[in-house]
Amino acid sequence: MIKVEGLVKRFSGVAVLDGIDLAIKQGEIIVVIGPSGTGKSTLLRCLNFLEHPDAGRLVIGELDVDVTRASRADILEARRRTAFVFQNYALFANKTSLENIAEGLIVVNRWPRQKAHARAREILERIGLADKADAYPAALSGGQQQRVGIGRAMAAQAEVILFDEPTSSLDPEWVEEVLGLMKQLAQERQTMLVVTHEMSFARDVADRVIFMEGGRIVEQGPPDQLFSAPRDPRTRDFLRKVLATQVAVDSSR
Amino acid sequence: MRPLDFDYMLGLVPILLRYLPLTLQMAAVGMALALVLACALAVIRVLRIPLLNAASLLFISFFRGTPLLVQLFLFYYGLPQLLAFLTQINGITATIMGLTMHFSAYMAESIRAAIVGVDRSQTEAALSIGMTNGQLMRRIVLPQATRVAVPTLMNYFIDMIKATSLAFTLGVTELMGATQKEAAGSFLYFEAFITVAVFYWVIVELLAWFQRRLERRLNEAYRR
Numbered sequence: 001m002i003k004v005e006g007l008v009k010r011f012s013g014v015a016v017l018d019g020i021d022l023a024i025k026q027g028e029i030i031v032v033i034g035p036s037g038t039g040k041s042t043l044l045r046c047l048n049f050l051e052h053p054d055a056g057r058l059v060i061g062e063l064d065v066d067v068t069r070a071s072r073a074d075i076l077e078a079r080r081r082t083a084f085v086f087q088n089y090a091l092f093a094n095k096t097s098l099e100n101i102a103e104g105l106i107v108v109n110r111w112p113r114q115k116a117h118a119r120a121r122e123i124l125e126r127i128g129l130a131d132k133a134d135a136y137p138a139a140l141s142g143g144q145q146q147r148v149g150i151g152r153a154m155a156a157q158a159e160v161i162l163f164d165e166p167t168s169s170l171d172p173e174w175v176e177e178v179l180g181l182m183k184q185l186a187q188e189r190q191t192m193l194v195v196t197h198e199m200s201f202a203r204d205v206a207d208r209v210i211f212m213e214g215g216r217i218v219e220q221g222p223p224d225q226l227f228s229a230p231r232d233p234r235t236r237d238f239l240r241k242v243l244a245t246q247v248a249v250d251s252s253r
Numbered sequence: 254m255r256p257l258d259f260d261y262m263l264g265l266v267p268i269l270l271r272y273l274p275l276t277l278q279m280a281a282v283g284m285a286l287a288l289v290l291a292c293a294l295a296v297i298r299v300l301r302i303p304l305l306n307a308a309s310l311l312f313i314s315f316f317r318g319t320p321l322l323v324q325l326f327l328f329y330y331g332l333p334q335l336l337a338f339l340t341q342i343n344g345i346t347a348t349i350m351g352l353t354m355h356f357s358a359y360m361a362e363s364i365r366a367a368i369v370g371v372d373r374s375q376t377e378a379a380l381s382i383g384m385t386n387g388q389l390m391r392r393i394v395l396p397q398a399t400r401v402a403v404p405t406l407m408n409y410f411i412d413m414i415k416a417t418s419l420a421f422t423l424g425v426t427e428l429m430g431a432t433q434k435e436a437a438g439s440f441l442y443f444e445a446f447i448t449v450a451v452f453y454w455v456i457v458e459l460l461a462w463f464q465r466r467l468e469r470r471l472n473e474a475y476r477r
Contacts, residue, residue: 050377080383090378094396094474104382136474
């Protein structure tokens with residue numbers, strides 16, 4: 001259970017997040033869409049304090065903090081209760097796939113090495129990269145790197161996995177394998193908050209789609225409703241533009 | 254041209270070998286201390302710790318901006334006149350001090366660049382899984398910075414080994430000082446100095462070999 005109330009984030013005076021309220025149930029899959037620069041990524045980054053929010057309340061499982069008073073311990077706690085998948089994968093370049101996945105278990109959760117590696121191997125199996133356990137990131141394709149990135153997030157056993165445009169840096173040929181893995185996680189009812197421009201993923205997988213613009217949530221609802229009968233003109237406008245280009249891309253794939 | 258006196262050169266080898274340990278010792282101690290000091294300076298610069306940052310900049314500026322020989326003379330001949338407790342300072346200590354400060358100024362900058370050069374997104378990734386700043390430095394940033402810094406640091410080490418020869422100007426009988434004395438006794442200057450040149454050359458080549466092996470190991474993760 002995750003709850004955000006009145007979340008505000010300003011960058012040099014400009015409110016990038018302008019009072020976000022959001023509740024996420026366990027096992028819920030939420031996709032956030034919207035034009036670029038409207039604070040989607042910032043919202044994700046505020047949930048684990050990669051950006052420090054300026055106001056608001058944050059509840060993640062047992063953690064319940066007023067963000068302006070968050071202590072160092074609260075911040076670590078928030079980070080341990082969430083997991084993050086980065087647009088550019090952000091794998092540890094000095095560690096193998098196996099070590100990338102096991103790192104948090106060893107360092108943060110203080111698991112013995114052997115146990116952590118056994119768990120990492122299970123995860124590699126699930127993400128279809130068992131044969132790449134000892135490969136370093138530099139030797140992996142973009143798609144493989146992002147799957148390891150997701151594997152690293154899975155290992156954290158967080159309350160929620162935050163996906164920040166996980167396929168945006170990928171060559172088109174690798175997008176499907178990453179989306180496939182995310183669908184697999186969704187079927188296992190892993191709680192997910194996904195920022196993406198992949199509208200077909202939103203339509204097929206999300207329980208709820210959120211449309212953001214100007215640092216606010218403009219409209220939200222189940223994908224059927226939001227995509228076929230958007231209420232707000234801004235949503236309609238955005239969808240018209242995006243779907244037009246995306247249909248072209250999809251049919252050329 | 255007169256022929257070279259090879260017998261003299263061969264005879265010189267065991268004599269010089271006796272002074273080799275002192276040369277290596279000064280270089281090793283100097284390098285160890287310089288590394289510690291350079292890391293401290295680099296971290297101060299990276300974190301921009303208020304007053305210390307300005308002090309580091311001044312330190313680096315002075316020790317990079319003046320000749321090593323001048324610094325050695327300052328430490329050995331100059332400072333004891335101002336600070337009475339330094340009158341007991343011997344040439345070896347003064348040399349190590351000078352090497353440490355001089356080279357740490359250079360090394361601090363290359364260590365700082367190596368730390369800053371580690372991809373920022375990996376820092377975020379480490380923080381996102383709940384690592385503390387210390388864990389992040391130890392597990393992710395420093396291992397990668399090391400790889401970047403090693404080639405330049407090894408270069409400074411090589412430079413430092415050769416720079417120990419300046420100790421003879423402070424009256425220390427190390428490799429160079431011993432050669433100087435031998436040459437002055439035999440008048441075979443060419444033979445003496447070419448022999449000691451080969452000594453330094455061999456040491457540096459051994460180090461370069463070690464450096465290549467080390468780099469190969471550190472680069473393992475980055476081969477495609």
